[in-house]
Amino acid sequence: MSRVVAERQDVIATLAETFREHGYDGTSLSLITEKTGLGKGSLYHFFPGGKEEMAEAVLGDIAAWFRTHIFDALRNAEDPAEALEAMFTGVDTYFRQGRRLCLMGVIAASGAHDRFARELNGYFSDWRADLAATLERAGTPEAECSALAEEIVGGIQGALILARSLDDPGAFGRVLSRLQARSLMASAQ
Amino acid sequence: MSRVVAERQDVIATLAETFREHGYDGTSLSLITEKTGLGKGSLYHFFPGGKEEMAEAVLGDIAAWFRTHIFDALRNAEDPAEALEAMFTGVDTYFRQGRRLCLMGVIAASGAHDRFARELNGYFSDWRADLAATLERAGTPEAECSALAEEIVGGIQGALILARSLDDPGAFGRVLSRLQARSLMASAQ
DNA sequence: TCAAGTGTTTACCGATTGGTACAATGACAT
């Protein structure tokens, strides 16, 4: 039983990397079969809904990870400034210093975006809301919080695309530090 | 002769919107046939290299547009501050107030990114370089220019993805104004 | 008038797509 769950988690992790690298439409079942080592029989046993259900599972998994590791940490932190710092380092690690794309962004920029609109909307609006609240707790002027949160969440997505396009992962870290510095400046006002 | 060129330009414009909306892998030849009203024969007459050549033509067209309307305007402007303002309003118009994605970003976030790596790299590095130079001419501290340009170019991409994901085009304009304000602040120092 | 492009239509190609059906296998509790 527990082994089954663990294997399913492994499959989801492999699916995530495959979708990240090839996009939703670029990920064929044969590619999934190759990457996961699972035949169609197994795949459709775990995900009766086929490719769409696989992507949903992956997006759900990612959303859960961010919820527990980033969003909850922002909301529950005693020291909001500390939580902000943890968010930036956590994000830098998660996206492998700019070498890994965000699957939410990948889907949003693909033709499949309307099929997963709910997941995308939830992810980004949760992040924006929790970040804005934490910025305010950290002392950022109230009028500034929402816009700054929007700028940071969007900036992270853009930095990932920029890093990949320029073939320069370092660009991600540079933009990230600037965004972090801005959140510090705002809360020091 | 001139009509042929005009028609080809129309086809490229339709191709661009189709790729933007459906991504590279999500754009099939039958979809292209439907959107352009051209059969395969005509399509392969104009673009013997098939889908890849169509995308290349579109990317080339977009790069040329930005070169003449944005990059050159930045470089040749007498008043750099004015050129910066023109860039932000031009970008806002081009991306239809956040309702239109950037095809360069769409390709970068897709599995086809390595096939068009040269185009992507050229677009983003040109933009970054010309923007950085203009920021410096506008009085931005030298050490700040390159990083700020990077932040702005990336920020625009991220804002487009954010706007689409939140189904809130206005988010694009809000981020854009903040980026513009920042470029003004930096050059006022 | 006629040859030479320039476009377009239509039929077709093998390969691959996402998905289904089902028999075989395996582990495991009774």
Add this chain to the structure above:
DNA sequence: ATGTCATTGTACCAATCGGTAAACACTTGA
């Protein structure tokens, strides 16, 4: 030992994929 049920391999499906071939019409300059 046996029945149950989760898991898997294989064969198969119609539809669509990107691309090719060749006959066809239209314009145009000589």
